[in-house]
Amino acid sequence: RGRRLSTPAIRRRKGGAALVCLTAYTTPMARFLDPHVDLLLVGDSLGMVLYGFDSTLPVTLDMMINHGAAVVRGSDTACVLVDMPFGSYQESPEQAFRNAARIMAETGASGVKLEGGEEMAPTIRFLAQRGIPVCGHVGLMPQAVHVAGGFRATGRSEEEAAQIAADARAVAEAGAFAIVLEGTLEPVAAAITAELPIPVIGIGASAACDGQILVTEDVVGLFSDFTPRFVRRYAELGGMIAEAAAAYADDVRGRRFPGPEHCFHAPGRKEAR
Numbered sequence: 612r613g614r615r616l617s618t619p620a621i622r623r624r625k626g627g628a629a630l631v632c633l634t635a636y637t638t639p640m641a642r643f644l645d646p647h648v649d650l651l652l653v654g655d656s657l658g659m660v661l662y663g664f665d666s667t668l669p670v671t672l673d674m675m676i677n678h679g680a681a682v683v684r685g686s687d688t689a690c691v692l693v694d695m696p697f698g699s700y701q702e703s704p705e706q707a708f709r710n711a712a713r714i715m716a717e718t719g720a721s722g723v724k725l726e727g728g729e730e731m732a733p734t735i736r737f738l739a740q741r742g743i744p745v746c747g748h749v750g751l752m753p754q755a756v757h758v759a760g761g762f763r764a765t766g767r768s769e770e771e772a773a774q775i776a777a778d779a780r781a782v783a784e785a786g787a788f789a790i791v792l793e794g795t796l797e798p799v800a801a802a803i804t805a806e807l808p809i810p811v812i813g814i815g816a817s818a819a820c821d822g823q824i825l826v827t828e829d830v831v832g833l834f835s836d837f838t839p840r841f842v843r844r845y846a847e848l849g850g851m852i853a854e855a856a857a858a859y860a861d862d863v864r865g866r867r868f869p870g871p872e873h874c875f876h877a878p879g880r881k882e883a884r
């Protein structure tokens with residue numbers, strides 16, 4: 612094949628055509644999305660979206676590796692990145708390398724993403740210099756929900772805006788090939804995008820960014836526990852699934868399913884029906 616978009620190719624899209632990114636957790640979803648996107652992120656949001664946890668903190672490395680490998684199997688052209696889960700990289704650059712190397716080796720993904728700003732810069736440099744492409748993630752950082760006190764927009768005060776800009780700068784200088792900027796006020800996102808030499812992929816961070824990412828289940832109506840204001844719904848698949856289940860239930864109870872065409876018959880004994 613060899614047609615998959617590489618992390619250097621993503622890096623070169625800075626200031627060019629908007630980078631189109633979505634999350635994917637499974638092989639079938641990856642197959643649906645792959646022809647339409649530049650990048651598929653196996654996000655640790657899967658803990659909330661697929662597993663019903665109320666934060667991303669319980670997500671394990673094994674979960675990320677299993678879903679990462681499934682998404683790589685379901686795609687041929689998108690660049691696939693896998694999130695490093697909480698607790699798998701914060702302790703030290705060495706711990707981060709050991710776990711990122713497992714993700715790379717066991718999934719076939721093209722890179723990893725991890726949350727954090729200035730404090731993670733030495734770790735990002737350690738990985739990037741040792742063969743692991745890293746995408747940063749600053750602004751609203753869901754793995755830090757207990758420190759932030761909730762999922763809320765960032766960059767509201769001058770001080771917080773300056774810290775996010777410093778974090779983004781540190782991540783870029785450490786060698787990240789791209790950075791996700793989540794839940795950040797538009798002027799702050801615009802200034803960071805203008806300043807950084809790497810693509811800024813926004814989520815709730817305005818159209819000023821170099822690209823956009825959303826959680827696919829939010830986009831297609833498959834996750835309704837909570838829909839952030841920055842999501843646009845393009846389909847209501849959850850409602851369609853419920854309607855399909857109701858119609859099936861009716862047919863089974865009314866003995867209208869299965870029909871003769873769904874049944875196996877002995878060869879050569881074609882009953883008249």
Ligand code: KIV
Nearest residue numbers: 634654655656791824
């Ligand atoms: O986990 C995730 O899905 C993410 C994206 C929303 C950026 O980190």
Ligand code: NA
Nearest residue numbers: 654655656694
């Ligand atoms: Na994530």
